[in-house]
Amino acid sequence: MAINLELPEKLDSTVERAHLAAEHIFRPISRKYDKAEHEYPTELDELGKIAKESRKGDRDTDKSAASGEDTVNGANLRSVLNARELSWGDVGLMLSIPYQGLGNAAIAAVANDEQLERFADVWAAMAITEPSFGSDSAAVTTTATLDGDEYVINGEKIFVTAGSRADHVVVWATLDKNIGRAAIKSFVVPMNTKGVTVARLEEKLGLKSSDTAVVLFEDARVPADNLLGSPEIQVKKGFGGVMQTFDNTRPVVAAMAVGLGRAALEELRAMLESAGHEIDYDKPAAAQHASVSEFIRLESDWESSWLLTLRAAWMADNREPNSAEASMSKAKAGRMVNELTNKTVEIGATAAFSETELLEKWARDSKILDIFEGTQQIQQLIIARRVLGKSSAELK
Structure with missing residues (x-):
């Protein structure tokens, strides 16, 4: 069929x-x-x-x-x-x-x-990472303590995309450090809340047009109903509720990588054709110029990244569990775009190192797409757990 x-x-x-x-x-x-x-x-x-x-x-x-x-x-x-x-x-x-x-x-x-x-009309940043951990989202130390009909949030979050521009921020915090993963919940916090401070803005390798902030929470009070989802701590379920966020956002990050990768592919094709190297899909790659052969390989890698991304997004739309597929798309696309943009810079030579073109910028921008929303190693670990049917305790 x-x-x-x-x-x-x-x-x-x-x-x-x-x-x-x-x-x-x-x-x-x-x-x-x-x-x-x-x-x-x-x-x-x-x-x-x-x-x-x-x-x-x-x-x-x-x-x-x-x-x-x-x-x-x-x-x-x-x-x-x-x-x-x-x-x-x-x-x-x-x-x-x-x-x-x-x-x-x-x-x-x-x-x-x-x-x-x-929260239909808010602009919300995302605050997960802390100075003490990177990709291990279960290591959250920011606390949320129930006091009457409010939660009091304390902690420090780093690498908050648009943290200085958004009007709200979704914060991951633990209700009880002794319980572990299951006590981690997400809270919607207005940025103008007393006790919420943007401590500094990061200077970065790429994505310079997007601000990345360090945000401090010092006795920041939010209504109890700003806790997203259920406030109940379900030990058997773990923190699957908040982790569902990644099942939606990882395919989006993969799509970012695919979009940037297509820009680099188009530029690479133009460079090859201007140098007189025709890309012929009817001839074996090995029988063509080395750069053309490399282009065909990179393009096929790009295509497979996009198909994985489509699959993960389609599954999310249809309420099908897509944790493995979301990680597959993110891992594949993140690795693809880094290799592709760096290869384009390599072939572009002097033009690719200057500011006359966007090639060097794309290479700098691509690096983060293999890191945020979970590094390559984290994605592979998640995929292995899903494929083998292992829990996080069984496969670390």
């Missing part, structure tokens, strides 16, 4: 709008904000309004799915298509669009119906 890999026509408008924004808004200002780190890109304000309207449509899709209607292709697939096209323009600017923060994905993944409505 043949498999139809074409995207449904109803998503054509999503792809078209995002690509137009990437081409006509992102690309022209890409180098400008790469040089002006921490300067807010005001050109994105209009896109923020569009993103807010788009989320309303996503919520309608989710309601249809909850009522038993056949979703098939919904909000998650639209998100990865949007991320792919915008990242073709500039990944850092894509992460800077108002009302489209990583914390918004967390709210969509874990919140109940009342919270989805209440």
Whole structure:
């Protein structure tokens, strides 16, 4: 039986709008904000309004799915298509669009119906990582203590994307350090809450147009109903609830890598053709110029990354467990985009090292796509656990 890999026509408008924004808004200002780190890109304000309207449509899709209607292709697939096209323009600017923060994905993944409505119009950053740990999300030390009808949050979070720009932040904190993973919950915290402070902004290798902040929480009080999902500590379930966030966001990060990778592939193809090296898919790769053979290999790697990403997003839309597939897409795409952008710089020679082109910027931007939302090693560990049916205690 043949498999139809074409995207449904109803998503054509999503792809078209995002690509137009990437081409006509992102690309022209890409180098400008790469040089002006921490300067807010005001050109994105209009896109923020569009993103807010788009989320309303996503919520309608989710309601249809909850009522038993056949979703098939919904909000998650639209998100990865949007991320792919915008990242073709500039990944850092894509992460800077108002009302489209990583914390918004967390709210969509874990919140109940009342919270989805209440936080529908916020711009939420995501605060997970702490100075004492990187990819081991279970090592959270930030605390949330119930005091009456409020939680009091204390701790320090680092590498908070858009932490200085968003109006809210989704914070991972533990209700009881002695219980372990099961006590970790996520909380929606307004950035203007007393006790919430942006301590500093990081200077980074890439994604300079996207601010990355250190955020301190010192006796920050939030209403008890700002805890996303259930407040009950279910030891047997572990912290699967908050981890579901990653099942939604990892395919989006993979799509970012695919978008950036396509930009590099297009540039690499143009360089080869301008040098007189034709790419002939009817001839064996080994019978062609070495650079052409390398291009074909990289392109096939890119294609497989995209197919894995589509699969993970489709499964999320259809309420199918996709933890392994989400990690597969993230691991494959993160590794692919790093090799691809570095190879493009290598073949591009002097032009690729200068600021006349965006090649060197793409190589710098690509590095983080293999790190945040879980490193390569973490993704492989998750995949192994799912494939072998092992728990985190059994396979470390």
